[in-house]
Amino acid sequence: MKHHKSVLSAAIVACLAVSAAAQAQDAQQEATELDTVVVTGIRGSMEKSLDTKREANSRVEVVTAEDVGKLPAHNVADTLQRLPGVNISSSSADEGGFDEADRVSLRGTSPSLTQTLINGHSVGSADWFVLSQGNSVGRSVSYTLLPSELVSSVEVHKSSQAKLPDGGTTGSVNIITRKPLEFADQITAEASLGVVNAEQADSTDPQLSALFNYKNDDGTFGVMVQAFSQKRELRREAQEIPGGFFQIAATDQAGIDNPDLVGVWAPGLLGSTLFEQTRERKGGLVEVQFKPNDDLTLGVSGFRSDMDANNYNRNFMLWGGNFARAHAPDAGYVVKDGVLTEATYTGVAGQDYGVYDMIYREATAKTSYATFDAAWQINDNLSAKFQAGTTSGEGSTDRQFIAEVTLGAGGGASWTSHGASSPLDWSIGGDITPAGVTSFGTWGNQQVTAKDDEDWFTADFTQYFNDGVLSSIDFGARYADHTREAQSPEGASPGNIWAALQNGATSPYPGGFASSIGGDFPRDLWYFTPGALKDAIINNSDWLSDNDGPTGRHNYGAEWKVAEKNFAAYVQANFSGDSWSGNVGLRYVNVDQDINSYQSVSDPANADVSSLFGQWIRVFTNNKHSRVLPSANLKFNLADDLVFRFAASQTQTLPDYSALGASSWGSDLNKTGGGGNPNLNPVVSTNFDANLEWYFMPRGLLSVGAYSMNLKDYVAFGTEKRMLFSELTNQLEEYLVSVPVNSNGKVTGVEVAYEQPIGENFGVNANYTYADGSTAHTWADGSNNLTGTSKNTYNVGAYFENDTFGARVGYTYRSAFLIGLSGANPYYQDDFGTLSAALSYKVNDHLSFTFDALNLNDPDIKYYQSSSIPTAFYSNGRQYYFNVRLKF
Template identity: 50%
Template sequence: MSHRKTLLAASIIASLCIGGTLQAQDANQNTTTHKEKVKQLAAITVTGIRDSEAESLALKKDANSHVEIVTAEDIGKLPAKNVADTLQRLPGVNISSSSASEGGFDESDRVSLRGTAPSLTQTLVNGHTIGTGDWFVLSQVQTVGRSVSYSLLPSEVVSEVVVHKTSEASIVEGGAAGSVDIITRKPLEFAKPVTAEASIGAVYSDLPSDTKPQFSGLFNWKNDANTMGVMVQGFYEKRSLQRNGQEVVGGYGTTTVNGQTVYYPNEIGAVLFTQQRERKGGVIDFEVKPTDNLTLDLSGFYSKLKADNYNRNYMMWASNALANGGVLTANSIQNNVVTSGSIAGGTGAYGVYDQISRPGAASESKYLTLDADWRVTDHLDLKGQVGTTRGTGQSPTQDVIELGTAVGAGSSWNMNGIGKPIDWTLGGDNSSPSGIYPQAGWIFGGQGIKVKDKEDWAQFDGELDFDDGALTSLQFGARYAKHERSNPFEVAQGPNWASDWQNPAAYPTDHQNYPGDFNSTVGGSFPTDIWYYTPGQLAQIDAKFANRDPVGRFYFNDIYKVQEKDTAAYAQLNFESGIASGNVGVRYVKTKEDIGYTSTAPDALASTVTGPITGSAFGDYYWNTYRHSYSKFLPSANLKFNLDDQWVARFAASQTMTRPDYSALAGSVSADDLTHTGSGGNPQLRPLISTNFDAAVEWYFAPRGLLSAGVYAMNLKDYINFGNEVRSFKDMQASQTAGHDVYSDYLISVPKNVNGQVRGVELNYIQPIGDNFGVQANYTYADGHASGNKPLQGTSKNTYNVSGYFENKRFNARISYTYRSQFYAGVSRTDTYFQQGIGNLAASFGVQLTDYMSLSLDAMNLNNPKLKYFTKNDVYGKQPYAFYVNGRQYYLNLRFKL
């Protein structure tokens, strides 16, 4: 009888590799049936770097589509603290440590594939979607994408991760560039009736010079008959984070020097960001087989990241100094930019100081699923799943004060290109609050933000096996999901004018100061020993002086709601004949969208408009709902040739889809009646459809050895970029004058559908050296651009990884270096900015103390990488934008395993 090949079958082959029995495959092994392999090898457990590597390669080789696979090993033998840290070492995978314009931190947060933005990569858990949240406020209300925050996904929960580089009809749509499927452990998969694991440790962060606790634990029980089991897993991790940096916040302003229009850095800031992160949660899974052919599984996951943070930015304020009588002296002008200059004279503040505390900032992700797997006959397998997932991101409070400083004190700067921070000076006393401008600057900051990301779904899958012929099975199924992302409420606080907020004498005089090594860690010469208030003092100041009226200060600009109802059905034929195997299929997807957004005038595009809604100090506004639907057939085909026992060739073609980012669809539209211009989102955006081609050849020259090369191409139809379009709005001023509704044309800057493409090459080399050593190296080249030769977000032309390891029965060690070249990162305010190339060095060491206890040390960011960003435009070329240093982290853990 012929049976389909599955990942389970591949896992069995992997176990044979691990046991040393697959030094070469022969015809006799190919005739071994799936059930016989299961019976023979059910008790084998994968542990260790070498075993994990062998299993991953065997799974990859056996798969009919192009995948990369990471299998779980003993925790602590791979330098990784979340799933993204692990994936960044695979060919074709990039990671970033931020999701909006907040700049990068020290933990990987987003995953992208093959030179594209993170929103084009679908992240799944056990084959289903997962609701996500973001702790940073700009990711909650301004740049709201489709990507998942991996800071909520600790590596401890993973059994294996499958990166799908080519599509199959059976995979949930949403990943135009590919999909990442995180597989968790199941109770009946454990080898022993009782399994218990625990890890107790601590993390030391060198910039804040602080140590925090770490804990994870797992308990699994199953009965002797292997028909019932329960697994409980928990994790609790705290960590102190400090980021030292420099930012050019206000971009580059213009002025005139000797009749020449020149640009100058507006606000150059010394930025100190501190945070306390606390990640906690767990997994619970109950699995039962009431009959031999029926398996039921109830699985739940919960993760919450508490992320209180405090950002201080002490800035030179060139534009305000010039506006208040200051005179600019340009010592050096290059490419119309004053690269070296000074300002003196005048009566205004030469500096501005923002202190922003965000207590209660947090993100959360959870899901609950119920699965049924019914083996109806030897030929028919039916599966069903219902589930719900919720993600939240919240900023309940922002305690903020903005202060003018250094009145008439003078300033200067000297730029050092895009690779080094700007040297700058600011007169006056920056070590104490005595330099506060006689009128405090401002009080701002959104309050009460709680963004919700939720989905409820039901799906049905079937597979019909065939006994004879080239067709091995037919897969089919359907799925319905209701998804919603929304931010229903926000208060933008301002100063309470009835209070004494403008009197410097009303503010505290006691303070703290920046760390003494702040300048030396960032590099460059600029003010040091900068004073700041504590978060508690900021809370007292805002409680006394801020206006947080929920009606008058309601900030409609950040309010949005996107609801989608997605229906999908698919059919996929799997085949195998001689050396050839693969699949061909089609997935049909229909999406109904209700997009709710605000505007300052009624939008003619909207299906319904409510308003004007009055009462907000920010003006009257309208609530618009745009409704539409679209459908698409997404074909896919994967062809694999087992040329011999060692050589595999692959070819694939498909069409894939990604829906537009939420902020692109539902961004608030602002229309200026005087200039008939504006900006905002675009509810008419079409989904991105990517036509993909992939080819690869793989040489498995040893059980732990691989040499492979591949090429890929993605033609991106309806990629989303920014541009201008003419839209009709109700002209409020003209309507008031005319006494009736008058609609006029406005030139609006909005996200627009354009086209794009990515072409790339992937090389991968994995080499075992004797019984105990091994090396890995891979390289990815990606060349991407959008219409008009504009850059694609997230495209690094060059990415490479190099790692080496040693492992015997008692000791293990691994060192890894990852590099990605510069890429277009997005837009901050009006500035298009790029992140420069960056490399990261990590290492792990471990010792097996007893059969049940081991000790490990993970070291992250060992080379203390500096994140560098620059702006770029056609007028003044490349100019420095931001620099950040996050320091190193060291994780020490004692692990127990029974």
């Protein structure tokens, strides 16, 4: 028997209400005896999500919002991580983990291999963190700019189809917004008034959103307007080891004096790190639809989200990279597994043992898009959809107010390491107050701006057939012109800032700082207030622009641009039989890349441009890539409640923008850095997927599946020595630079998912994903790990809901995975789990209350270089959201 089930309306879901046991035993036999019960909320959204998943011809996971702004979690990315095979991360470069999910990836791969779309089209992305604006720019989208209020549903495509936009090697995420003509009522007005409390930041801030929708009586014209204004404070307390551990060299004085220390790992920097930020996100969405007749629907859409993200990072650090090279530790030091785990250094006169960075940045991130759509039913058997659009993302650090001081002169230092799972105990002696500062410097006052723009046009057609197994043919084309660039056009020539700053206002670190992460290290610390730091630098600096020519502070080494023209055309045949369906298709992709960057040179006569950051030559590279990408999806209805799927495809993702374009850059503190490689090939994956799904009752599912991805030209990172400009010495010096290289990789895995209602009001869900990833590339630590691969990921949850009250709790976990390189060393994020809960109370059809609690287990986010060498420990605290929802 061929089973069909209608997709339910956006507002209600019809389900059959009988005991779970009776339904599981013989739902078909009892169908005529069942009463129909209309449910919304948690149960309704779960039913609709499973209904969409079941009817799809490809492998897709679906999340449906219960109502406006009521996803199963407060954050879109947090919602997605509850799906099998989906991972999230809370940072995009090496800024460390925060309290909010920011990036989404699929099946044990990096976020750059997962494509994020809105209503099927690209969205320009931007980041607030300065490294993500310049040197570490991927192809993933920042979810911090996408409020949950926008979302009607989210589709996660795990298997490819020819008609889907190319760009997601491992899959794509399509965020679907509401449309005016889909609303049931002629006028809909809703508002959410609430607050968020950040426990660690000890701050409560407003969260406001509103929606108004109108459609005429005939359902031929509609307009929807959404707006949001949301603010919250973050405070992250941490121990950081920036750049990881270094190896003592035979040429270092410590190695000369103590040959047994040659090749031993020691901490370059050990930091007591306080980060604070205010995020204010404002924007909205406008959708207009018009149906001049039954065969034509026109639509215009515009979205914008702006976030102010000013932040202040203070990092008081033991400077091991300075003194641990210069002289050996006292007798009694301990070396274990090649690591200097215990060491005490008696102070040497004139030697600095500490360095303290205070960095206040004025940062913003914004994204927007505008589209025009036309859906035309040309005749009974032919339909067409057209879309033209533009999108733009921009991340900018307009000003960086930075003080770097050295201190602890002659006071000595010590540390004890306890392996990767615990912070180091460390201390430095000498005067570490402002009076003990031995030198002052400022760097990075440079403005940094990232721009991400795309214009596109698509034309999609469907030809339907009334007879035979060939049900329809989809065909069409897409053209996109995309640019991503990093700009650093001006900066400040510092004057006598220290004279103005040294007596400026200071504040102490907060009480109980970093108490949750453990370790014995400096916590009773001071810092210059943001106002004091900002005033001293602005009033004692000469802000210059590009027009100042060779004496100006145009940082060409931080600038690059990648321009891509992408043409694609596809044809897809869709089939259906009595108990099966599927599709087979081909997608042709042609990409033309222009890559512009700069390279340091020592001879001014050879330079194309110069500034206070050195001399540079322009480097231009053009790449052309064309490929045909096949795909096939088969679905078999083995029984009324049993579905088997099989999919095979080839998919492609272009390398990260900064991997292609970034000019070489370096850090003077540890003489490491990074750079791009314009000659990288795209990543091409050959994918296989099989899945068995048992829909044993309404809102009930048990599924098990396996997948494999063979990644050709996967992008990994090697290291090489390059001559780069040093701001400290104003000349070229040798740095150990991480450079992207093509390699091959593979991922194989298993996914298991289970959902079941218990009676009418309760339910449970769980899923587990196993991913085994490896690459042919050998990292510096000898491993062959694939970036982003957590071997084990699981989610468990439970819910209760009746007509007035709802409650939900969920726990999600992912095991350790490789992040990338920190300096020249691979580093990993340790296993990580979060507990969340949500409560709702419906007073009547017009008034309800919701309460969301995130990170209830107050997790620490841990990073490490090896089993013996930690990299960072972060504590962000819990967050609580309370909202009053009004519906008119």
